[in-house]
Amino acid sequence: MHSGRAAIAGIVVAGAAGCNSSNDAPGTAHPQTSATGKNTVTAVIYDPIYNKHFAGTGHPESPRRLEAIMGLLNETDFAGRLEIIKPRDASDDGILAVHSKRYLDQVREDITSGRKMLAMGDTGVCADTLDAAVKAAGGICLAVDDVIAGKYRNAFCAVRPPGHHSGENRGSGFCVFNNVAIAARHARKKHDISRVLIADWDVHHGNGTQETFYSDPSVLFFSTHQWPLYPGTGRADETGAGKGAGATINCPFGAGAGHKQIVGAFRDKLIGAADRFKPELVLISAGFDSRLGDPLGGFCLTDEDFAELTGIMLDIARKHSSGRLVSTLEGGYNPAGLAKAVRAHCQTLASYEA
Secondary structure (H helix, E strand, C coil): CCCCCEEECCEEECCHHHHCCCCCCCCCCCCCECCCCCECCEEEECCHHHHHCCCCCCCCCCCHHHHHHHHHHHCCCCHHHEEEECCCCCCHHHHHCCCCHHHHHHHHHHHHCCCCECCCECCECCCCHHHHHHHHHHHHHHHHHHHHCCCCCEEEECCCCCCCCCECCEECCCCCCCHHHHHHHHHHHHHCCCCEEEEECCCCCCHHHHHHHCCCCCEEEEEEEECCCCCCCCCCCCCCCHHHCCCEEEEEECCCCCHHHHHHHHHHHHHHHHHHHCCCEEEEEECCCCECCCCCCCCCECHHHHHHHHHHHHHHHHHHCCCCEEEEECCCCCHHHHHHHHHHHHHHHHHCCC
8 A cells, every 4th residue: 555545445545635636735645657657546536425415215316326336346356446536626617617507506595495306407405415516526527637637547436416417407317417518528628628528328318418518519429328218318310410410329229228239339339439539538427227127227237248338438548538538427226236337347447458
């Protein structure tokens, strides 16, 4: 274990100074590097505040999800190749790059006034939801900064609440702020990234992400999802508009789809599209409700399938974006199954040789 870092049941935990992505304090510990100078650690964005978000009694998007994930990751034999990084808050400007000021103001008013549901949406909230949501969006932006800076090989953001259903003026589908969309806009503004790939393998279509970038040629949005199913968007003929025509690729499948359909779509459609698009940053909306046995979906992906999907995304990142890849948690509502799928995902991230 390197000086300046602690381990909690196996996973390395960065010191407080390690949360500063641009101006490290003296003595800040840095990730392990190989003999070639490349880092060998996968960052895991996590903070206990995420578990304080409570959407309601019996709600499937519960703190048990992250409790299961972090508990299992701590027990893995590759835990030493993961490092927990505490998130920072997203700025108002960062949130407003995706959401309207009216929506942001309404979210604040709803939560501070004690409402149990967003007025502009159908997401359950509590007193701690705003802090968790701001840190969820800020956490993935921090991961983008640190991966682009070369501090970490790649990153997985174990955050709540999820984000891909939230659009400019509405929070829905358990989501408050669209974390992955905020990160994509952040990468373009702060790092001058010209082309971002967002791949979404959640069983539910990422309608908020599609809405955000539907006319934006700088973001390639690729989604596999069950259809028909909530939110009812994501038909194959939804391919973008204006300058963004062709930059949205939807692959809807019926219940029962598994490796053949979903992994096949990533191999047969995404790889070629990525070769043409040449992304400079790869982001994943990693929804694990597409796993076999999830109570809110009807897909049949296995943990091995998620490892294969992760490998495909890593290959794309290696070929086009110097390995720069950040994934963020979306759905997954069978806590035990979710944790196993995330373990497969993170093991692939941590084991990948760039």
